[in-house]
Amino acid sequence: MRDLRYDGLAKLVLEHSVALEPGQVLRIEADAVAAPLVVPLHREAIKRGAHAYAALGLSGLNELLVAHGSEEQLSFVSPIALREVGSIDAAITIWSETNTRSFSRADTDRRQRQLASLRQAAIRRRDRIVRGELRWCGTLCPTNAHAQDADMSLEDYEDFVFRACHVLDDDPVGHWRRIGEQLQARAAELGGVRELRIVGEDTDLTVGVEGRTWRPAYGRQNVPDGEVYTSPVESAVNGTIRFGFPAVFMGREIDDVRLRFEDGRVVEAEATDGEAYLQSLLQLDEGASGVGELAFGLNYEIDRFTRNILFDEKIGGTMHLALGMGFEDLGGQNRSALHLDLICDLRREGEVSADGELIWRDGRFLQEQQPARPVEHVR
Amino acid sequence: MSDSRVERMADVIVGYCAGVRAGDLVTLESSTLAAPILRELYRKVLEAGGHPLPRIALEGLSENLLEHGSDEQLDWVNPAREDDIETVDVRIAIEAPGNTKRLSNIDPTRQARHDRSAERLRNRYLERAAAGELRWVLTAYPTEAAAQDASMSLAEYEDFLYGAAFLDDPDPVARWREFGVRLAGVAEFLASKRELRVVADGTDLRLVTEGRTWIPSNGQENFPDGEVFTGPVETSVEGEIRFTYPAVFNSREVEDVRLRFEAGEVVEATATRGQEFLREMIAMDEGARRVGEFAFGLNEAVPFFTQNTLFDEKIGGTIHLALGTAYPETGGLNRSALHWDLICDLRSSSEVYADGELVYRDGQFLNDFS
Numbered sequence: 001m002r003d004l005r006y007d008g009l010a011k012l013v014l015e016h017s018v019a020l021e022p023g024q025v026l027r028i029e030a031d032a033v034a035a036p037l038v039v040p041l042h043r044e045a046i047k048r049g050a051h052a053y054a055a056l057g058l059s060g061l062n063e064l065l066v067a068h069g070s071e072e073q074l075s076f077v078s079p080i081a082l083r084e085v086g087s088i089d090a091a092i093t094i095w096s097e098t099n100t101r102s103f104s105r106a107d108t109d110r111r112q113r114q115l116a117s118l119r120q121a122a123i124r125r126r127d128r129i130v131r132g133e134l135r136w137c138g139t140l141c142p143t144n145a146h147a148q149d150a151d152m153s154l155e156d157y158e159d160f161v162f163r164a165c166h167v168l169d170d171d172p173v174g175h176w177r178r179i180g181e182q183l184q185a186r187a188a189e190l191g192g193v194r195e196l197r198i199v200g201e202d203t204d205l206t207v208g209v210e211g212r213t214w215r216p217a218y219g220r221q222n223v224p225d226g227e228v229y230t231s232p233v234e235s236a237v238n239g240t241i242r243f244g245f246p247a248v249f250m251g252r253e254i255d256d257v258r259l260r261f262e263d264g265r266v267v268e269a270e271a272t273d274g275e276a277y278l279q280s281l282l283q284l285d286e287g288a289s290g291v292g293e294l295a296f297g298l299n300y301e302i303d304r305f306t307r308n309i310l311f312d313e314k315i316g317g318t319m320h321l322a323l324g325m326g327f328e329d330l331g332g333q334n335r336s337a338l339h340l341d342l343i344c345d346l347r348r349e350g351e352v353s354a355d356g357e358l359i360w361r362d363g364r365f366l367q368e369q370q371p372a373r374p375v376e377h378v379r
Numbered sequence: 380m381s382d383s384r385v386e387r388m389a390d391v392i393v394g395y396c397a398g399v400r401a402g403d404l405v406t407l408e409s410s411t412l413a414a415p416i417l418r419e420l421y422r423k424v425l426e427a428g429g430h431p432l433p434r435i436a437l438e439g440l441s442e443n444l445l446e447h448g449s450d451e452q453l454d455w456v457n458p459a460r461e462d463d464i465e466t467v468d469v470r471i472a473i474e475a476p477g478n479t480k481r482l483s484n485i486d487p488t489r490q491a492r493h494d495r496s497a498e499r500l501r502n503r504y505l506e507r508a509a510a511g512e513l514r515w516v517l518t519a520y521p522t523e524a525a526a527q528d529a530s531m532s533l534a535e536y537e538d539f540l541y542g543a544a545f546l547d548d549p550d551p552v553a554r555w556r557e558f559g560v561r562l563a564g565v566a567e568f569l570a571s572k573r574e575l576r577v578v579a580d581g582t583d584l585r586l587v588t589e590g591r592t593w594i595p596s597n598g599q600e601n602f603p604d605g606e607v608f609t610g611p612v613e614t615s616v617e618g619e620i621r622f623t624y625p626a627v628f629n630s631r632e633v634e635d636v637r638l639r640f641e642a643g644e645v646v647e648a649t650a651t652r653g654q655e656f657l658r659e660m661i662a663m664d665e666g667a668r669r670v671g672e673f674a675f676g677l678n679e680a681v682p683f684f685t686q687n688t689l690f691d692e693k694i695g696g697t698i699h700l701a702l703g704t705a706y707p708e709t710g711g712l713n714r715s716a717l718h719w720d721l722i723c724d725l726r727s728s729s730e731v732y733a734d735g736e737l738v739y740r741d742g743q744f745l746n747d748f749s
Binding site for chain 2: 023025027032035038039042043046047049050051053054055056057058060061064065068069070072073076078079080083084087088
């Protein structure tokens, strides 16, 4: 039976996220398991007059490459894939897996090299996105693997995903536009802040954000979405923070991470589980023990941890901080091969003040934000 | 349970059929239903030192386009797939349908329009193949849909498919080489002839093959295989032919096709079912009413009709003729967006004459060729 929620998600992404126009070339990238979303996305894109096609992966193939490929095969960059980046106007990535742990036992070094082989195309793509030549959005199609990670049945997980995306709303596009207006105003307000102080359980952290740009995320590059983020001043992070949710990186979990910062650098790092892995990540390179991102998670339909960063970093009432790579376009200067998102639950006993003034308590901003000015919707 | 024949098939395809070498770019093209053999092929291509590039299709997308696309969308050729055709060293395409009749309700004129958009790509890949720059293999992976078309259970169909590919044999490659020698003998014999005449129920057809190349098809471009084919002289086809088996094209079946040729062109086309579709296809373009291929099916392990051209055209004791584009390596000059194989069973009351001499009767060449 056709589930119209998938059609709804497809329409939302095409209309709001990538604003697909007639004659544009759209590449839909997904594992074959995402068929329930790929088919309606393609159909709706065709109906909009676009040239749409799917580039599908199949679970198990990259695993074979990492397990059996020669050095040359592991690092091979397809010239066709590189040229393809230049021939498309829009791309939609559907993160859907049949098994989120299929690389758990793979040789980490070989897996890293295989991932590195994709970097050239990724950089070329990012440059086109930044120049406004390519629209991109990442979303998810519910699968049993993701449901399993979230400790849910597939049916419950589908409900969760579609609620988080506001696909069931009367006017999903209208919802995300309103969110955009609110977050835009919030970002403008945070743009005037010099320093934030976060206080919670085992947490008292000050973060300098003066001169940095806050960006509202309202369903353009991620669906679901709902966060405001920036790259903090690299030398101005001090104090301690405890992350209530496990950190997941490359399919491996680190539990109950506690960090102490001095002048922007991690000087103490503990975890109840996976501490050695955490330490190895911190030593990955110079920038790995610095901060690249600070953000407020503001999607209140996402009310639980599901072991998927697309959702977890947007949990309404949380903040997250990423170690490693910062956002250059927001003023961030930290550079690293790492971008490890760590999520801090502030829904109970959480307070955030801005330049001494309390702005957030127990997972909510104290003042509901009214739009300061209308958001530009067209590209 | 995994079927060891899948692994063996992948081994034969990557080694014997495609001859994948270190550094080769190899596209693996199929539907999601072929996942088990795609994984084996991927592994074998890695072992051979090649770079496997999966190109996985999802049923439902072509329906989307054919149902909702504008003319401009139907005409569009994906530059990335064009790049594949220009760049890769090997294409391995695996038929693995989920529903062979899914395009049945698509407007044939829209279908034909879309097919024309792919013509340039196909001609380019045939050109690169004929020049030896690109090797390709068309094969099939057993699915319920294909089994249903063949009126078999999936298990029976698997036995049929792997049997036709000699994969039950302890040394399938040796069998294919041996069979190849016989096919080469048939090709050599036919190459010495100028004109063929096929006589059977409802059929009396003449065609000239002089100056054209007969190609023994020994499992390197189709797998399984077993035919000897050429592209006849375009203006030489004269007479009438009645095709015993339903002709299947783009999910549609046309039954009891009868064609009459004059100077190489179809001048009359009738069918008991699907006649309109037949006529629309023939009217697709200039080349669609001419013959691009004439061939003998010689694989005795394909004894019956399964509604799949890959197998049907190899049925031992049949001939087939394709309307539309010719394979350049035969010397055939006809070009079209169409290549429609029509199969005629010659296993009873049938004769083929070469330059007036009886050379084939009731499905067998009189000469043994082994």
